[in-house]
Amino acid sequence: MTKDLRSFLADVVKADPGGLKRIGSRVDPRFGITAYGAWYDKRGTHPALLFADVAGSELPCLSNLVATHDRMALALGVSVETLTRSSVAGQGRAAHPPVPVSGDAPVQEVVWRGDEADLGRLPIPVHNELDGGPFLTAAVAVMRDPESGRLNAGIYRHHVYAARRMGVWFFGSHDGGTIHRRYAEKGAATPIAIIIGHHPAFLMGAVSRVPGIGGEYEAAGAYLGESLQVVSALTSDLLVPAHAEIVIEGRILPDEQAEEGPFAEWPGHYVGGGMKPVIEVDAITMRRDAIFQDIQASGREHRLMGALPRIAGIHEAVRQKVPGLRAVNIPLHTRMHCYLSIRKQFDSDPTRAAFAALNTEPENLRAVIIVDDDIDVYDEREVSWAVGTRFDAAHDLQVIPSWNGPGGLLPTNWSYDAEGGRTPRSSSAVIVDATKPAPPVVFPPRARVPEAAIRAVDTEAVTDITSPRELPWQS
Ligand SMILES: Cc1cc2nc3c(=O)[nH]c(=O)nc-3n(C[C@H](O)[C@H](O)[C@H](O)COP(=O)(O)O)c2cc1C
Ligand SMILES: [Mn+2]
Numbered sequence: 001m002t003k004d005l006r007s008f009l010a011d012v013v014k015a016d017p018g019g020l021k022r023i024g025s026r027v028d029p030r031f032g033i034t035a036y037g038a039w040y041d042k043r044g045t046h047p048a049l050l051f052a053d054v055a056g057s058e059l060p061c062l063s064n065l066v067a068t069h070d071r072m073a074l075a076l077g078v079s080v081e082t083l084t085r086s087s088v089a090g091q092g093r094a095a096h097p098p099v100p101v102s103g104d105a106p107v108q109e110v111v112w113r114g115d116e117a118d119l120g121r122l123p124i125p126v127h128n129e130l131d132g133g134p135f136l137t138a139a140v141a142v143m144r145d146p147e148s149g150r151l152n153a154g155i156y157r158h159h160v161y162a163a164r165r166m167g168v169w170f171f172g173s174h175d176g177g178t179i180h181r182r183y184a185e186k187g188a189a190t191p192i193a194i195i196i197g198h199h200p201a202f203l204m205g206a207v208s209r210v211p212g213i214g215g216e217y218e219a220a221g222a223y224l225g226e227s228l229q230v231v232s233a234l235t236s237d238l239l240v241p242a243h244a245e246i247v248i249e250g251r252i253l254p255d256e257q258a259e260e261g262p263f264a265e266w267p268g269h270y271v272g273g274g275m276k277p278v279i280e281v282d283a284i285t286m287r288r289d290a291i292f293q294d295i296q297a298s299g300r301e302h303r304l305m306g307a308l309p310r311i312a313g314i315h316e317a318v319r320q321k322v323p324g325l326r327a328v329n330i331p332l333h334t335r336m337h338c339y340l341s342i343r344k345q346f347d348s349d350p351t352r353a354a355f356a357a358l359n360t361e362p363e364n365l366r367a368v369i370i371v372d373d374d375i376d377v378y379d380e381r382e383v384s385w386a387v388g389t390r391f392d393a394a395h396d397l398q399v400i401p402s403w404n405g406p407g408g409l410l411p412t413n414w415s416y417d418a419e420g421g422r423t424p425r426s427s428s429a430v431i432v433d434a435t436k437p438a439p440p441v442v443f444p445p446r447a448r449v450p451e452a453a454i455r456a457v458d459t460e461a462v463t464d465i466t467s468p469r470e471l472p473w474q475s
Helices: 005-015 032-042 069-076 080-084 175-185 200-206 216-224 300-321 349-360 380-390 451-455
Strands: 020-023 048-051 061-063 110-113 139-144 151-155 158-162 165-167 190-196 229-232 239-241 246-260 274-286 292-294 325-329 337-342 367-372 397-404 414-416 422-424 427-433
Touching (some): 005 069, 032 061, 069 200, 069 300, 139 175, 151 175, 158 274, 175 190, 175 246, 190 239, 200 216, 200 300, 300 325, 300 337, 337 349, 349 367, 349 427, 367 380
Parallel strands (some): 061 292, 367 427
Antiparallel strands (some): 048 061, 139 190, 158 165, 165 274, 397 427, 414 422
């Protein structure tokens, strides 16, 4: 069976009873969908949420699906351990190129064209308090690079302005923006197709850091373990996944921009917005009984989907410079930090590793902490213990001025004034080298109780002392 959103939901129900919840009562798309996400988040659980009745829409809305390591591991067919040790980095891309579907594509079972193609008919949420309107957050946009002819994909946020009009924000050096500029320079509209609702392995591929423009469909094939089946869009020559739930087809206008935002982004602050390109919608196609998918913006789900593909990308990039790389973590609570553990061979290894990581994620990272391979980068206590015991700021701290920005999503990349105004500025990055000196230098050994002694513990000999009479000095 082809892997798609529906096959994955069936997998979740089987593998994780309670992992998918249905909300039967009517919810307001304005804060109603994120309210449930926030409610569960406060309780420390993150089930997928299927909203059966969203006011104003015939379609159900699925949210919070990709909020946990457990479900992402299930989606990629690996253990959580493998997933978090970042060994999922894009193996076998060439093995699974996209293939055209034979026969009719499910995603084109229902077609809305012209005035029927009304975004207001979709259950698009307003996520956070000060957001400027409804935003598509789990929407993968595909475009064709006019120079190479290659298809490129990525998730970009879309602010819905009117029935057939919405914004798009291409951030920093992302390929999406490069492609749009190439069309716009020639005065041409950019054909765009926006894909909503597919297997999470497709999402992983779509947001993975593929070198060069394009290659995301191949990355999706690698993560799916099977070729993505594609079909031609109805109003352009773009190829879209045949088993997606919904596709919105349209054009980015070459000569028009609109005020976009505000929108709460992954750093948890309102800093984006401004004049952004505008999309005009030409058609919306979908499966019968289509499921709309949402990602809880600025919540755990947003940060996890931002971090996981990047961990894989950093792993690939750093390993080329420092083969002793062991593990990479971008902690979910502070996604602008990156922890690398390495088996150090040369004293230059930590700096080289840090620059490779920073260059993979120049817009997002502002602190790289490098530790030795006896430190678990997924344990905050271990990382801060390493900083406390193996890092000496006067020698081991490097500050890179003007690394981030100017402007963008990080609050540090702006200066602010008393009138509420702000000006873009650059901010720095730091490299914290918490590794021991490279061999042959001898560093003090780490305190440990020998493993063999721990294994020899006799649990049979352990009893609870339940009464003061059992205390030895009273007998
Ligand atoms: C939930 C989510 C939302 C995102 N929103 C945006 C966005 O609004 N603009 C953007 O440029 N990148 C956004 N990204 C990141 C891009 O999708 C990602 O970096 C992708 O690799 C960019 O691809 P490209 O370089 O081919 O354009 C988002 C990622 C996730 C997971
Ligand atoms: Mn790309």
